[in-house]
Amino acid sequence: MKSPLHSVHAPKPIGPYTxxxxxxxxxxxxxxxxxxxxxxKLGAKDAVGQTAQALKNIRAILTAAGLSAEHVVKTTVFLxxxxxxxxxxxxxxxxxxxxxxxxxxxxxxxxxxxxxxxIEVIAMRRPASSA
Numbered sequence: 321m322k323s324p325l326h327s328v329h330a331p332k333p334i335g336p337y338t339x340x341x342x343x344x345x346x347x348x349x350x351x352x353x354x355x356x357x358x359x360x361k362l363g364a365k366d367a368v369g370q371t372a373q374a375l376k377n378i379r380a381i382l383t384a385a386g387l388s389a390e391h392v393v394k395t396t397v398f399l400x401x402x403x404x405x406x407x408x409x410x411x412x413x414x415x416x417x418x419x420x421x422x423x424x425x426x427x428x429x430x431x432x433x434x435x436x437x438x439i440e441v442i443a444m445r446r447p448a449s450s451a
Contacts, residue, residue: 329380331355334432340381345445347385351398352377353435367404367436371411374439379415382443389415391443397425398438408437 325340325347333339333350340349354370355377356363363373382388395416399408405425413420421441431438 327380327384330377331357347443349441351438351440368407370437371408375415392421394442402427
């Protein structure tokens with residue numbers, strides 16, 4: 321069974337999708353760009369600022385799910401330009417510094433609202449039992 325999750329402290333979806341879905345012990349957070357939830361617009365022009373805002377939005381959704389950054393097991397980062405990798409990585413490290421999750425980073429042709437960065441997240445509600 322799946323159930324939608326929503327945070328008023330993260331931007332409303334700009335299309336037909338949900339901010340996040342809980343499915344069993346997993347929470348799948350839709351790709352977040354650096355939208356300021358109060359204005360509905362990108363809060364920064366550069367990749368560092370957009371990454372920071374996207375992660376702030378992700379934190380808000382995680383909080384609404386009763387989770388934190390420590391519950392994140394996988395992220396995917398989409399960059400409009402791989403030359404922004406270092407700046408994105410610097411901002412990303414502010415949230416994921418101890419035991420960071422697995423991550424993929426890819427360059428894409430274009431992102432919504434001409435964003436420079438989009439980040440999607442998979443989090444797990446409780447730790448997996450050790451085998």
